[in-house]
Each structure stands twice: as C-alpha cells, then as structure tokens.
Amino acid sequence: MNDKLEIEEKLKQKITPKPKLILHICCAVCGAYLIDLLKNQFEIILYFYNPNIWPKEEYDKRLKEAEKLAEIYQINFQEGEYNYDLWLEKVRGWESEPEGGKRCLICFRERLEKTAEIAKKEKSLYFTTTLAISPFKDEKVLDEIATLIAKENNLIFLPLSEFGDKKELWKKTQELSKKYELYHQKYCGCQFSFRPTKKEKDL
Ligand code: SF4
Numbered sequence: 001m002n003d004k005l006e007i008e009e010k011l012k013q014k015i016t017p018k019p020k021l022i023l024h025i026c027c028a029v030c031g032a033y034l035i036d037l038l039k040n041q042f043e044i045i046l047y048f049y050n051p052n053i054w055p056k057e058e059y060d061k062r063l064k065e066a067e068k069l070a071e072i073y074q075i076n077f078q079e080g081e082y083n084y085d086l087w088l089e090k091v092r093g094w095e096s097e098p099e100g101g102k103r104c105l106i107c108f109r110e111r112l113e114k115t116a117e118i119a120k121k122e123k124s125l126y127f128t129t130t131l132a133i134s135p136f137k138d139e140k141v142l143d144e145i146a147t148l149i150a151k152e153n154n155l156i157f158l159p160l161s162e163f164g165d166k167k168e169l170w171k172k173t174q175e176l177s178k179k180y181e182l183y184h185q186k187y188c189g190c191q192f193s194f195r196p197t198k199k200e201k202d203l
Pocket of ligand 1: 052188
C-alpha cells in the first residue's frame with residue numbers, strides 16, 4: 001500500500017464509527033475476556049441484567065464487580081431492573097428442576113429478551129451474552145434461544161462460537177479474572193442453585 005492509500009485507510013478507520021454491541025454480562029469473571037476480545041471491533045454497552053440473583057447482597061457484589069470491569073476497559077455500563085420477586089413468578093412451577101433444566105431456559109430467555117430490548121432502544125444491531133462461556137452452561141441451548149429472539153427483533157446475535165474455541169476462551173477468561181482479582185461466585189445465581197458449604201450449614 002502506498003503512503004497516500006495508507007493515510008486514507010487510517011482516516012477511514014478513524015472516521016467510521018464502530019458498530020454498537022450490547023453485551024449482556026452475567027458476572028465479571030465470565031465477561032473479562034469477551035470484552036477484551038470485542039472492544040476493538042465494537043462500541044460495547046455492558047448490560048447487567050440479572051434479576052435471578054439471590055440474595056440482594058450477592059446481587060450487589062456481582063454488580064459491583066461488573067462495574068469494575070467496565071471501568072477497567074472504559075466502556076459504557078447499564079444496569080437493568082432488579083426484581084427478584086417478579087423473576088420468581090416467571091419460574092414458578094419449575095423450582096425443583098435441576099440446573100440446566102426448564103427453569104434455566106426461562107431464566108436465559110428473560111435475560112436475553114431484555115438484552116434485545118436494550119439493543120433496539122440503543123439502536124444497536126448486535127447483541128450477545130457472556131452466559132455461554134461458563135463450562136456449566138449449554139452453549140447450544142443458549143444459541144437457539146438467542147437466535148430466535150434475534151429473529152423476532154430483527155437483530156443479529158453473535159454466538160460464542162464466533163469468538164473461538166470454548167475451552168480456550170474459558171482458559172483466557174480465568175487468566176484475566178485472576179489478573180483483575182475478580183470475585184468468583186460459588187453458585188449460578190438463584191436460590192435453587194445455592195448449595196451451602198459445610199461451614200455455612202453449621203452456622
Ligand atoms: S440455576 Fe442459574 S440459569 Fe438456572 S434458573 Fe437459577 S440462576 Fe437462572
């Protein structure tokens with residue numbers, strides 16, 4: 001590329017704004033590497049919408065850590081509404097389902113639908129979530145739900161497979177999580193996924 005073309009290309013890159021992306025974040029640990037990976041391609045809005053987290057003290061802890069991450073990467077941050085009682089209503093009848101069962105499908109849908117709603121409000125064509133990065137989450141199920149929601153809303157969902165191999169992504173995620181000393185929770189989020197430790201049981 002000659003000098004003139006190179007300058008023109010650089011100017012174009014400077015002038016062309018990056019497309020917006022709404023990145024739903026379930027917790028800081030799961031979000032760290034994805035933000036690192038996507039920050040140069042997209043103007044990210046980090047969206048913390050997790051009304052499934054119980055109790056409120058735990059919610060506050062995870063929220064604070066997600067805010068810390070947004071600060072580290074200097075990206076926009078939005079918090080969704082926290083209404084655990086309403087969330088409980090939505091999963092009523094599925095309380096005793098195992099993790100990964102029907103209750104989780106409702107929980108995923110709830111968070112992803114709201115993320116799509118924010119994408120439309122912010123005029124962002126793209127959305128994705130950090131939910132699929134955890135080895136405990138079924139990436140295929142999440143992709144199916146999110147793709148359907150994207151279709152219903154004329155949006156584009158970016159599946160985790162677009163970003164690389166899941167095992168490798170998780171490895172890098174943990175490395176960054178250690179580097180930034182992020183809080184690592186011991187359970188998924190709702191009261192039905194909470195398993196007290198022996199010490200907690202004895203209290
Ligand atoms: S186990 Fe996790 S994904 Fe499933 S319903 Fe509870 S908080 Fe939601």
